Amino acid sequence: MSHPKPLHALAAAALAAAVALGPAHLAAAATPGQPAQGLPTSEQLTAALLTVDDVGPGFTQVPSTASPSAGPSTMPSPANGCDALSDLVNMHTGIPGPETPHAEAELDGPGGNPMVTESLTAEDAGKLTTDLDAATAALKSCHTITFSAGTNDSVTFTVTPVTLGDRQDAPAVRLDGTLAGVQLNAFVGVERFGTVGMAFGFFQRGGDSSQLASFQYRAAVAKVQRALGATAGSTTPPTATAPVTQGTSV
Numbered sequence: 001m002s003h004p005k006p007l008h009a010l011a012a013a014a015l016a017a018a019v020a021l022g023p024a025h026l027a028a029a030a031t032p033g034q035p036a037q038g039l040p041t042s043e044q045l046t047a048a049l050l051t052v053d054d055v056g057p058g059f060t061q062v063p064s065t066a067s068p069s070a071g072p073s074t075m076p077s078p079a080n081g082c083d084a085l086s087d088l089v090n091m092h093t094g095i096p097g098p099e100t101p102h103a104e105a106e107l108d109g110p111g112g113n114p115m116v117t118e119s120l121t122a123e124d125a126g127k128l129t130t131d132l133d134a135a136t137a138a139l140k141s142c143h144t145i146t147f148s149a150g151t152n153d154s155v156t157f158t159v160t161p162v163t164l165g166d167r168q169d170a171p172a173v174r175l176d177g178t179l180a181g182v183q184l185n186a187f188v189g190v191e192r193f194g195t196v197g198m199a200f201g202f203f204q205r206g207g208d209s210s211q212l213a214s215f216q217y218r219a220a221v222a223k224v225q226r227a228l229g230a231t232a233g234s235t236t237p238p239t240a241t242a243p244v245t246q247g248t249s250v
Contacts, residue, residue, distance in 0.1 A: 193230035
């Protein structure tokens with residue numbers, strides 16, 4: 001017997017890891033209320049996200065206010081069991097402030113199966129390197145992690161390094177677990193495009209094939225490269241950036 005509500009809640013908790021592993025939680029400290037210059041805007045990042053037209057028939061887009069990273073109040077302490085990764089997920093499930101260029105999307109298949117999440121955040125190249133190094137270390141340090149969504153249900157996943165896309169050194173893992181006899185499987189991947197960090201998540205129940213996860217991940221990477229004029233794995237900034245504000249001459 002399936003349990004769609006707790007399964008969907010646990011999926012949201014697991015995929016919060018994908019968003020939390022992006023650089024949003026340590027985004028560059030720009031002047032409050034002022035967008036960072038020389039970086040893509042939130043609007044440009046939004047245009048680079050996957051949409052229902054990119055992932056195939058049967059998917060619907062979930063409003064961002066209902067996405068897995070809506071905030072700690074909707075998902076208290078979702079992870080434990082692997083200190084580095086649990087701390088990262090539990091501390092940083094909220095979205096960044098308006099001064100940080102950021103965009104994210106959740107796309108759900110029929111009945112929430114599968115679920116795809118993508119998060120894009122732009123920040124200073126040096127800080128992005130630091131943030132992605134921390135995320136990579138967290139992924140490599142984990143062998144198991146337990147997710148809860150504030151319900152009586154929790155699932156312990158085994159964590160295994162994988163390659164989701166074309167770059168062998170792009171950090172990614174698969175998570176495998178079961179709930180009430182239902183097989184649960186997720187993939188989390190992190191990529192950089194110059195000054196933009198991407199966190200990707202894919203969750204499915206009742207299956208464990210990596211084929212669709214890899215297809216959606218590759219589609220996400222290709223769209224970011226195309227929309228932002230950036231190369232996956234490169235430290236060269238995207239060609240799509242916010243216009244530089246010129247001072248008024250006297």
